[in-house]
Amino acid sequence: MLMKATARGPEVKTGGITLHNLQKRYGSAVAVDEVSLSVSPGEFVSLLGPSGSGKTTTLMMIAGFEMPDSGKVLLDDLDITRLPPHRRELGVIFQNYALFPHMTVAENVAYPLQMRRVAKAEVEARVSRALDQVDLGTLASRRPHQMSGGQQQRVAIARALVFDPPVLLLDEPLGALDKKLREHLRNEIKTLRKTVGKTMIYVTHDQDEALAMSDRVAVMHQGRIRQVSAPRDLYRRPADLFVAGFVGEVNLIPVKLKSGIAYGPAGERLAAGPWTEADTDATLCVRPEHLHLDRGAAGSSAGLQGRITGMTFVGDATIFEFRSESGLQLTSKVLNVSGQAMPDVGDLCAGSWGANDATILAK
Ligand SMILES: Nc1ncnc2c1ncn2[C@@H]1O[C@H](COP(=O)(O)OP(=O)(O)OP(=O)(O)O)[C@@H](O)[C@H]1O
Ligand SMILES: [Mg+2]
Incomplete structure (x- = not known):
């Protein structure tokens, strides 16, 4: 053998x-x-x-x-x-x-x-x-x-x-x-x-x-x-x-990298990082469970400003559709925990994520 x-x-x-x-x-x-x-x-x-x-x-x-x-x-x-x-x-x-x-x-x-x-x-x-x-x-x-x-x-x-x-x-x-x-x-x-x-x-x-x-x-x-x-x-x-797209769900946000900052389509500051290149196009990836929609921060200068355009109950979680003022259509997933106040369709929110929860990928 x-x-x-x-x-x-x-x-x-x-x-x-x-x-x-x-x-x-x-x-x-x-x-x-x-x-x-x-x-x-x-x-x-x-x-x-x-x-x-x-x-x-x-x-x-x-x-x-x-x-x-x-x-x-x-x-x-x-x-x-x-x-x-x-x-x-x-x-x-x-x-x-x-x-x-x-x-x-x-x-x-x-x-x-x-x-x-x-x-x-x-x-x-x-x-x-x-x-x-x-x-x-x-x-x-x-x-x-x-x-x-x-x-x-x-x-x-x-x-x-x-x-x-x-x-x-x-x-x-x-x-x-x-x-x-x-x-x-x-x-x-x-x-x-x-x-x-x-x-x-x-x-x-x-x-x-x-x-x-x-x-x-x-x-x-x-x-x-x-x-x-x-x-x-x-x-x-x-x-x-x-x-990123094949393994799990992901939000893909087009960004420009300029001296250490990733800027969103409307010039929002979306992430900080070690990039030194000038004006590089890249994609910022955020999983739906990492995209937090916060009504309290609506109208502030924080994160991505926008509005909830849809909401689907899927049993253990609720899936929110979120449209940013800059025209991005994103998905947020929130676990259904009893007693938790959830936003509703039409609410103005700021979308954000933890610094370690986003990945930036070159085009
Ligand atoms: N005997 C064969 N003759 C010609 N082409 C083949 C043959 N076997 C596989 N291929 C081709 O090789 C490629 C890879 O096939 P393979 O069977 O390895 O894919 P797979 O990843 O196992 O896909 P699936 O998930 O559908 O099983 C495919 O494009 C397939 O059409
Ligand atoms: Mg096979």
Whole structure:
């Protein structure tokens, strides 16, 4: 087996994945463009991006089902770029589960072990342990069509776990499920990850999922990785306008930077910073939950002066539409806390935010 062949001491954690300048074209279209990424042993990294951004192609190159045109895939310090999938010893969970319909749950999970010619008694023990890990111990003799989508998904996870690979690759594993089940399985995968301690690379286009589950998130767009950061940093400090707009909601305010001040469209002073350039165009990004609308400061020289033009109750929060005198249309989100006085449509307000809650991005 690959991992044993590397003859490491038992204290050394394995399962680090490194991608070096991976490139993949289909005809003249570039699906994956110079992707480099280092995933540490035991780390959970998501590939997050819109449809067609190259997530699956990247994952399939790691798994060995696609060959890169150039670049390398390393498992720890071993170059696996040209190894066939079954010799990489990576657990892969495909979006459509890909269970064998004519086999029982136990037979499905046993399959990778039989492929590896593991002895019968050991197969039984390992299948039973893998099914327990995903809480399916009692359904071993069912067939896939007798199970719910979430249960089938867990069989697919058990089948990927059963041969104890150092790395699990998951391609939108929860995509086909309803919201409740998705959230439930999201927590199960998080728990599972703690118990099995494996490196996980997780493809999703769902930003909530990526933020909630990952140690780090790699945001992909048009085949490239735009930013790799911990969820909190990705949200609070997006590296560019694409990431700012793709991860969470954001207000984008065009500003001019002049000797340390960001000026709004009507010449309002909106932020102070270390910029020294004269007259640079930039964009100031403020999340809706950071935009405070204050009736008390209306008419003063503070922040952005304007009026509330719309209000929507969304359960846990109220979303305000705010139009500044300079013509900006912005969104503010306020959590619904009982006893709190809320502004109303038509009210004059000043819009403001904390100095650390805005990000300025170059055009
Ligand atoms: N076998 C193929 N032949 C030709 N083009 C392909 C092939 N597979 C993928 N592509 C193209 O490569 C690009 C990246 O595709 P990929 O499947 O990696 O995207 P994705 O990020 O996984 O998208 P989704 O969220 O829709 O699954 C797309 O433009 C896609 O059309
Ligand atoms: Mg995909």
